[in-house]
Amino acid sequence: MLPKVAKRSSPWLWRTFQSTVAVLTVVLVLLALSPDLLELNGSQASSILFFSTTPSVDSIDESNTNSLVESMRTECTESQRQTILAQLPPQDCEIYQGKPWVNKCSFSYATRCPDAIWLTEFWKQPALSETQHPTAIYVGCNKGMDAVNTLRMISANTVFDKTAWRQEFFANALKLNQTIHPGHCGQENVEQFAISSGTGTASPLDASVFCIEAMPQTADQLNRSSYQLGWQNSLVVTNAAVSSTDGIALFPSKQAGQKIGVENMGLADCQNEKTKRHCTEIPQYTLDTYADKFIQKDAWIDFLSIDVEGFDWDVLMGGDKVLERVKYLEFEYNWRGNWKKNALSSTMETLKSKDFVCYWAGAQGHIWRITDCWMEHYNLKFWSNVACVRPQSAPALAARMEAMFQETLAAGTAIKYDH
Secondary structure, three states: OOOOOOOOOOHHHHHHHHHHHHHHHHHHHHHHHOHHHHOOOHHHHHHHHHHHHOOOHHHOOHHHHHHHHHHOOOOOOHHHHHHHHHHOOOHHHHHOOOOHHHOOOHHHHHHOOOOOHHHHHHHOOHHHHOOOOOEEEEEOOOOOHHHHHHHHHHHOOOOOOHHHHHHHHHHHHHHOOOEEOOOOOOHHHOOOOOOOOOOOOOOOOOOEEEEEEOOHHHHHHHHHHHHHOOOOOOEEEEEOEEEOOOEEEEEEOHHHOOEEOOOOOOHHHHOOHHHHOOEEEEEEEEHHHHHHHHOOOOOOEOEEEEOOOOOHHHHHHOOOOHHHHEOEEEEEEOOOHHHHHOOHHHHHHHHHHOOOEEEEEOOOOOEEEOOOOOOHHHHOOOOEEEEEEOOOOOHHHHHHHHHHHHHHHHOHHHOOOOO
């Protein structure tokens, strides 16, 4: 029963007062009936806070872009840290740190096969990229499935069709009695970037993807397929290794036999005297040298992907100048190659000094900021993927990533990678 209150002279004020009292009464009744609602734990409380304050990714405009970019340059709050720990708990990482190849760690569960929704949604509005000549580099191009999809995405050109590429690439391998090694994340079967009437510009953009592949027979098939499809000026294939120094590298060739696209072989396989005789000499460049040789000077690099079986750190260390031109970066983190003796925390510090903000790159839009939200178990080495953005050169993309990070935290304990 509502309390009796003397009527005011204004009917509008009286109706407003009645409505307010009614709402408050309903809330009090609900709380009385459900006392558990008053016993929110930390992650639930923080979820409510984030849900009420985080702008929807689809509603980001110039004003909240600036706010989100400012947010990503600050330390995570204690509440945010507790939510991250609940979603990416350290227990499995600590238990299995002596057996990293089993990939039993929260951030490995979460990021081993990311979908990068933040990036694809961004490129559905290519005007946001503010470039007429988008450029991407794939260091470790493998079978080219991701590279072709990226070329399609950044050019908004339906000519670059993943199905056509897959058919050409597989047919060429079949002619030479070669078998295609399936990708760990099934890239061959992942749907390609959708170009609709509302996507893209009045005409496709003049985009380039530089596809660097060290395994000789895989690079040969990449090059052949690119030429046969007439894409060679847009999908530029180079058979080379990329590392922290220039020179000549030994790379597995005969070990792979007749297999194309083997993902678990790299420079480390040629450091053993017993297996060295199965390796082939190929050119080795630093990322800086490669860019000077093949890419237009001072051109922005919209997307840099590094996946080189444990030598990602070396590629980054050899790209001091190039990284100043990169807007968005993805790399793989694991226990192999030179990751054995290099900490992820040091890599994060180096990238932060170059204005990058880095995240664990998950699936289903889940993403967790690493920069200024560091957790000690992140230095344990498991197969995982990291995505970084430079807010200064790509503010719209940066804002989208930070908004998705906050939305991930807003889900609270509904998200938990502990299996």
